Amino acid sequence: VQENDSKQYQINISGNRFSISSPYGEEHVREVEKFLGQQIQEVSEQTEEFGPSSIALLVALNLADKLLTLQKKVTKLDGIEADLQTLYYRLDKVLAEKKTD
Secondary structure (H helix, E strand, O other): OOHHHOEEEEEEEOOEEEEEEEOOOHHHHHHHHHHHHHHHHHHHHHOOOOOHHHHHHHHHHHHHHHHHHHHHHHHHHHHHHHHHHHHHHHHHHHHHHHHHO
């Protein structure tokens, strides 16, 4: 998806309206809007004494933690995939040599 394919959308996060641009379509934008609203609601319920900016920072911290955790898992899976590819090529080579014997 190219950046110039972006469309404008109106979203509402915790009573605040925003105009955003996204190339991913309305369904994706609505999923993001809903997800962020849920994250803010969760943090708000756990930390009633904090104001909106503190809640936003806590949500950002939680999301950054989740993102880094997922990135580490992807990196680990990429390593496993590379190892499997190496094993596949070795096995393929051994099987090819066995056929010529």
